[in-house]
Amino acid sequence: MNKISIISIGNELLNGECTDTNRAWLGKELSCAGFCVVSGFTVSDEIDKISDAIEKAALDANVIIVTGGLGPTDDDLTRDAIANYLGVDLEYRSDLYAQIEDYFAKRRYKMIEKNKVQAYIPCAAEPLANPVGTAPGFVATKDNVLIAAMPGVPSEMKEMFTNKLLPILINRSRGDVFASKRVKCYGIGESNLNDKLGDLLRRGQNPLVNCTVNDSIITLHVIAHAENRKVAHKMVAKKIAEIEAIIGEFVFGFDDDTLVSVLARELAERGKTVTTAESCTGGLIAKMLTDVPGASEYFNCGFVTYSNNAKESLLGVDCGLISQKGAVSSEVAQAMATGALQKSDSDIAIAVTGIAGPTGGTAEKPVGLVYISVATKSKTIVKEFNFVHNRSTFRSRAALKALDMAKKVFSATV
Amino acid sequence: MNKISIISIGNELLNGECTDTNRAWLGKELSCAGFCVVSGFTVSDEIDKISDAIEKAALDANVIIVTGGLGPTDDDLTRDAIANYLGVDLEYRSDLYAQIEDYFAKRRYKMIEKNKVQAYIPCAAEPLANPVGTAPGFVATKDNVLIAAMPGVPSEMKEMFTNKLLPILINRSRGDVFASKRVKCYGIGESNLNDKLGDLLRRGQNPLVNCTVNDSIITLHVIAHAENRKVAHKMVAKKIAEIEAIIGEFVFGFDDDTLVSVLARELAERGKTVTTAESCTGGLIAKMLTDVPGASEYFNCGFVTYSNNAKESLLGVDCGLISQKGAVSSEVAQAMATGALQKSDSDIAIAVTGIAGPTGGTAEKPVGLVYISVATKSKTIVKEFNFVHNRSTFRSRAALKALDMAKKVFSATV
Numbered sequence: 001m002n003k004i005s006i007i008s009i010g011n012e013l014l015n016g017e018c019t020d021t022n023r024a025w026l027g028k029e030l031s032c033a034g035f036c037v038v039s040g041f042t043v044s045d046e047i048d049k050i051s052d053a054i055e056k057a058a059l060d061a062n063v064i065i066v067t068g069g070l071g072p073t074d075d076d077l078t079r080d081a082i083a084n085y086l087g088v089d090l091e092y093r094s095d096l097y098a099q100i101e102d103y104f105a106k107r108r109y110k111m112i113e114k115n116k117v118q119a120y121i122p123c124a125a126e127p128l129a130n131p132v133g134t135a136p137g138f139v140a141t142k143d144n145v146l147i148a149a150m151p152g153v154p155s156e157m158k159e160m161f162t163n164k165l166l167p168i169l170i171n172r173s174r175g176d177v178f179a180s181k182r183v184k185c186y187g188i189g190e191s192n193l194n195d196k197l198g199d200l201l202r203r204g205q206n207p208l209v210n211c212t213v214n215d216s217i218i219t220l221h222v223i224a225h226a227e228n229r230k231v232a233h234k235m236v237a238k239k240i241a242e243i244e245a246i247i248g249e250f251v252f253g254f255d256d257d258t259l260v261s262v263l264a265r266e267l268a269e270r271g272k273t274v275t276t277a278e279s280c281t282g283g284l285i286a287k288m289l290t291d292v293p294g295a296s297e298y299f300n301c302g303f304v305t306y307s308n309n310a311k312e313s314l315l316g317v318d319c320g321l322i323s324q325k326g327a328v329s330s331e332v333a334q335a336m337a338t339g340a341l342q343k344s345d346s347d348i349a350i351a352v353t354g355i356a357g358p359t360g361g362t363a364e365k366p367v368g369l370v371y372i373s374v375a376t377k378s379k380t381i382v383k384e385f386n387f388v389h390n391r392s393t394f395r396s397r398a399a400l401k402a403l404d405m406a407k408k409v410f411s412a413t414v
Numbered sequence: 415m416n417k418i419s420i421i422s423i424g425n426e427l428l429n430g431e432c433t434d435t436n437r438a439w440l441g442k443e444l445s446c447a448g449f450c451v452v453s454g455f456t457v458s459d460e461i462d463k464i465s466d467a468i469e470k471a472a473l474d475a476n477v478i479i480v481t482g483g484l485g486p487t488d489d490d491l492t493r494d495a496i497a498n499y500l501g502v503d504l505e506y507r508s509d510l511y512a513q514i515e516d517y518f519a520k521r522r523y524k525m526i527e528k529n530k531v532q533a534y535i536p537c538a539a540e541p542l543a544n545p546v547g548t549a550p551g552f553v554a555t556k557d558n559v560l561i562a563a564m565p566g567v568p569s570e571m572k573e574m575f576t577n578k579l580l581p582i583l584i585n586r587s588r589g590d591v592f593a594s595k596r597v598k599c600y601g602i603g604e605s606n607l608n609d610k611l612g613d614l615l616r617r618g619q620n621p622l623v624n625c626t627v628n629d630s631i632i633t634l635h636v637i638a639h640a641e642n643r644k645v646a647h648k649m650v651a652k653k654i655a656e657i658e659a660i661i662g663e664f665v666f667g668f669d670d671d672t673l674v675s676v677l678a679r680e681l682a683e684r685g686k687t688v689t690t691a692e693s694c695t696g697g698l699i700a701k702m703l704t705d706v707p708g709a710s711e712y713f714n715c716g717f718v719t720y721s722n723n724a725k726e727s728l729l730g731v732d733c734g735l736i737s738q739k740g741a742v743s744s745e746v747a748q749a750m751a752t753g754a755l756q757k758s759d760s761d762i763a764i765a766v767t768g769i770a771g772p773t774g775g776t777a778e779k780p781v782g783l784v785y786i787s788v789a790t791k792s793k794t795i796v797k798e799f800n801f802v803h804n805r806s807t808f809r810s811r812a813a814l815k816a817l818d819m820a821k822k823v824f825s826a827t828v
Contacts, residue, residue, distance in 0.1 A: 006456075012626045014451040016441025017596065017635055020434065023456065027430025037428040039463070042420075042437065042454025045624075049453070056470060072605045073625060075617060106802045107782075112605035132804060153627070155807060212431060276697075276718070282704025283690075283697035286718040290696025293772055293805055301724030303717070304690070304700040310715030310758070314728075344724070358707055391707055 002173055004030055005039045005061035007053045009068035009078055010152060013042050022067045022157055028212060032221040033166060034178045035063075045069060050081035058145050063169065068152030070135035072114040078149050083122040086142050090120040096127055096136050103134050128164040132156050139168060146172065179232035183220040183243055184257050185250040186404055193218055196246055200239075207239045215396055217259075218250075252407070259403040260288045266410060267298035272347040274406065276302035277315055277340035279327065279353040280370060284399045301344050305336065315339030326365065328353050333371035334382045341375045348413075349375045350406045352398055356391045368394060372402045374409045381409060416583060418444055419453045419475035421467045423482035423492055424566055427456050436481050436571055445594060447580060448643070449477075459483060464495035472559050477583065482566030484549035486528040492563050497536040500556050504534040510541055510550050517548050542578040546570050553582060560586065593646035597634040597657055598671050599664040600818055607632055610660055614653075621653040629810055631673075632664075666821070673817045674702050680824060681712035686761040688820065690716035691729055691754035693741065693767040694784060698813045715758050719750065729753030740779065742767050747785035748796045755789045762824055763789045764816045770805045782808060786816045788823045795823060 006026055012018040020042065027037050038061055041053040050069065057064045069078030083090050097119035104111040121127055121138040128137035128148070133156040139148040148165050150157045185193065190213050194201060201209050207224035220243060224235035244251055253262045267274055276286045286302035289295060303314050308327050311317040317335040325331045336351035354370025361367035368388040374381050383405065387397040420440055426432040434456065441451050452475055455467040464483065471478045483492030497504050511533035518525040535541055535552040542551035542562070547570035553562045562579050564571045599607065604627050608615060615623050621638035634657060638649035658665055667676045681688055690700045700716035703709060717728050722741050725731040731749040739745045750765035768784025775781035782802040788795050797819065801811040 008454075010626070011624050012633075012635065013438070014441055014454060015445040015594075015635070015637075016438040016443070016451075017626060017633065018628070019438035024427070024430040024433035027428055029430070031429040037430075038458065040422075040428060040454075040456025042456070044452065071627075073608045074615065075624070106800075108800050109603065112603070112609060114605040114608055132807065155804075159804075278697075281701075282709065282713075283692075283700030283716055283718065286697030287695075287701045290718070290720060291806065291809075293770075295696065296720055299696075300721040301717070301719050301728060302697055303715070304697065304704075305715050306704060306710055307714040314715060356707075392705065395705075 002035045002063050002169060003038045003061045004035050004063045004065060005041070005057035006037060007041045007043060007050070007057060007064060007066045008152070009043050009045065009050060009066060011044050011075075013068075014044055022152065022154055025154070025158065026065065026067070026161065029161065029166070030169075032180060032182075032210060032223065033170065034173075034180070034223055034225065035169065045075040045077060047077045047081050047084070050077060051084050054081065054085045054147065058143075062145050063172075064145060064147045065165070066147065066149045067157055070118065070137065070149060070151050072112070072118055072134070076117075079117075079120060079122065082125075082138075082140065082147060082149055085147065086122050086124070086140055088123040091123045093119050093121060093127065096121065099129065099136065100134050128160050130156055130160055132159050137164070139165070177227070177229050177232055178223055178225045179229060179236050180221060180223040181236050181240060182255050183222065183240055183251055184253045184255075185218040185220065185247065186216065186252050186259060186400065188218065188247065188250040190218060193247060193250075197243065200242060200246075207235050209239065209243070215393075216400060252404075259400055259407060261292055263403055263407045263410065264289065264292045264295065264298060266407070267348075268294065272410070273298050273300055273344075274348045274350065275300065275340045275344035275346035277336040277349060277351040278302070278304050279306055279311070279336070280356040281352045281354075281395050281399050281402070282306060284395055285350060285352065285402055288399060288403065300346060303340055303343070311336060311339075315343060328355055328365055328369060328371065330371050330373075330382050330384060333373040334375070334380050337373035337375035337382075338380055341377070347376060348406060348410055350402045351375070352402050354385075354387075354394075354398055356394050358391060370394075370398045372398065372405055374402070374405045376409060376413055378413070379409075381405070416449045416477050416586065417452045417475045418449050418477045418479060419455070419471035420451060421455045421457060421464070421471060421478065421480045422566070423457050423459065423464060423480060425458050425489075427482075428458055436566065436568055439568070439572065440479065440481075440575065443575065443580070444583075445637070447584065448593075448646075449583065459489040459491060461491045461495050461498070464491060465498050468495065468499045468561065472557075476559050477586075478559060478561045479579070480561065480563045481571055484532065484551065484563060484565050486526070486532055486548070490531075493531075493534060493536065496539075496552075496554065496561060496563055499561070500536050500538070500554055502537040505537045507533050507535060507541065510535065513543065513550065514548050542574050544570055544574055546573050551578070553579065593640075593643060593650050594635060594637040595650050595654060596669050597636065597654055597665055598667045598669075599632040599634065599661065600630065600666050600673060600814065602632065602661060602664040604632060607661060607664075611657065614656060614660075621649050623653065623657070629807075630814060666818070673814055673821065675706055677817055677821045677824065678703065678706045678709070678712060680821070681762075682708065686824070687712050687714055687758075688762045688764065689714065689754050689758035689760035691750040691763060691765040692716065692718050693720055693725070693750070694770040695766045695809050695813050695816070696720060698809050699764055699766065699816055702813060702817065714760060717754055717757070725750060725753075729757060742769055742779055742783060742785065744785050744787075744796045744798060747787035748789070748794050751787035751789035751796075752794055755791070761790065762820060762827075764820050765789070766812055766816050768799075768801075768808075768812060770808050772805060784808075784812045786812065786819055788816070788819045790823060790827055792827070793823075795819070 125138040125140035226232035341349035357367030539554035640646035755763035771781030
């Protein structure tokens with residue numbers, strides 16, 4: 001079995017200018033793919049410190065993943081440190097140079113001489129292409145230890161890990177293949193889910209069910225090991241059926257599904273459109289709905305009506321209603337939804353009004369109070385919630401709840 | 415000078431269930447207090463792994479801070495590992511037991527027998543009280559290396575660090591303190607900046623200038639060491655003046671400033687409002703503008719006009735113009751900006767229209783093409799860009815560029 005050590009390079013990780021989110025992301029991806037992360041190092045931009053960490057990591061890991069230090073500047077020393085460890089020179093690769101040149105050309109930027117250094121990788125290393133940045137990664141092997149270098153920029157690292165490095169790691173783990181699938185749940189808390197699933201979550205089983213929570217979405221990672229892929233897939237499917245029999249009502253999708261992507265798919269399939277009328281979420285729901293490629297199929301327009309004035313002029317909310325009930329009220333939320341439905345000529349409208357804080361709360365209407373309304377041509381619903389979190393978490397929770405409500409209303413609409 | 419190593423204990427940090435936010439928090443606090451963090455380790459809940467990390471850390475640090483592994487359960491082994499390292503036994507401390515008992519009594523919880531183990535610390539260690547949890551921390555010294563243990567729960571660790579450990583560290587450090595400040599830049603690439611700053615970025619200088627990049631924002635970290643805080647601050651200020659003399663046009667702020675927070679501050683200070691007319695960014699710019707608390711001071715409303723129809727009906731863009739020039743064109747971007755300005759009665763309008771992809775591009779108008787327009791009552795500007803990235807990065811780059819353009823137009827407007 002592959003034992004993995006992760007080395008994060010960068011002064012900014014030691015002095016706290018940056019939080020090392022790569023470590024947790026990689027840890028989760030590797031664990032869910034059935035690998036074991038045995039150690040982690042955080043190292044400054046100094047060649048001897050990087051070399052030293054690699055030597056230490058190699059003592060109990062047979063895969064070493066290094067992130068960071070592949071940029072074009074003088075403090076980017078990962079290439080050199082790994083070449084040292086391997087006992088080889090750096091080699092200029094004209095194919096990598098062409099990729100970097102191409103990256104700049106496509107963006108109509110002038111390539112700077114400095115970037116040429118990124119076309120050097122250790123002799124005998126295999127490059128890992130970086131389609132979203134200039135720094136290629138690479139993998140090499142010494143004494144049966146595989147060492148991989150990836151950029152520290154999270155978006156570049158994630159792309160490279162998923163599409164290039166992970167397949168290599170899976171190939172390397174022989175005989176015992178595995179299959180995995182993620183079950184995405186919303187609307188249930190972690191302890192409640194734990195209670196309901198009980199024995200299904202017990203450690204040491206095959207298939208194994210791991211549970212992670214991110215921003216109120218619970219992901220169940222179902223991982224099966226077997227002698228071949230077909231058997232492993234069957235084991236996963238059987239376990240998922242058991243899970244759905246218990247908590248099916250909270251399951252909204254699988255693998256990369258999000259609440260938005262599922263709603264988007266349903267809207268597009270039925271040729272329907274959605275609109276948004278956002279106060280406290282300030283455009284976040286529209287942004288999430290248009291994060292999905294092909295959003296123009298189901299999204300024509302959205303309204304960000306932050307002020308009372310905007311609620312009146314853009315959505316036709318009665319100013320008397322606002323002064324009587326308050327902008328954060330069940331009545332105004334409904335009026336926003338029906339107004340947006342009409343003004344946009346969409347099939348379903350999502351409206352949100354609430355108090356994101358940190359200021360603006362009162363005893364009667366505290367920070368965290370939010371009204372969410374969903375309107376279709378035939379009905380309008382509204383619900384009150386209290387999301388007592390910081391501003392950013394409040395907005396994200398309100399947006400997710402609004403999307404979930406829209407999905408449920410839409411699914412129920414024939 | 416104190417050289418510090420931070421060891422984070424916990425399987426959950428290796429398998430990615432938790433992001434290690436303690437490391438970055440401690441790194442920043444220690445840096446700001448004038449200490450230098452030289453290395454970091456992430457270790458599983460195994461006694462020999464913890465001992466091993468301590469031995470490694472002691473090779474180049476004279477202060478070792480361990481977080482985590484002080485709980486009451488069987489996998490909490492930090493106490494034992496540090497006692498091993500010190501070559502002493504654990505000692506039962508009735509004063510600590512009384513504190514733990516008191517913690518439970520105050521909360522009217524029954525104290526569990528298991529918690530008694532938390533009243534043991536290595537012989538000759540000094541306890542660090544934990545007023546917000548059950549796990550006391552401790553400090554001890556061996557061979558002139560100070561080793562401190564604190565709980566992994568962030569709220570408990572932060573309290574203990576600030577009020578107990580930091581004063582001990584400051585007492586211990588003589589003479590050499592440091593000051594730091596971050597310079598935030600936008601609109602210049604990393605290699606280009608490197609070329610321009612040249613010698614200023616050379617390693618081994620005092621002040622030292624470190625460079626990090628995140629989502630096209632470059633941060634220059636300027637750190638000076640000196641015999642006292644005042645001198646260190648002066649050195650930082652002088653170095654920043656040198657940096658600004660060279661790349662001042664790209665500097666938009668300092669420390670925690672973002673493009674949005676700077677624009678928001680300027681708008682609020684001058685009592686002006688901004689509106690948005692977004693096609694490809696789909697609400698992202700409105701969301702960013704309202705991420706800032708107090709956004710209602712400068713933001714009334716925004717328009718997400720994804721379809722051609724919405725551009726006409728909500729912003730009054732001429733449908734002939736759209737069919738003649740295309741929705742993604744310099745002319746339509748300008749018409750969106752001037753339309754939004756008028757419809758919202760704001761002082762400045764930001765409009766974006768482009769092709770986010772992955773589909774929808776043509777040879778003439780490829781994916782990545784975007785037009786950004788900024789309008790005030792007295793003038794309208796428009797620029798063309800090519801952001802060849804994935805959908806999400808494209809949108810984020812376009813939003814940042816739009817905010818930067820708005821900031822520049824607004825700053826230039828008397």
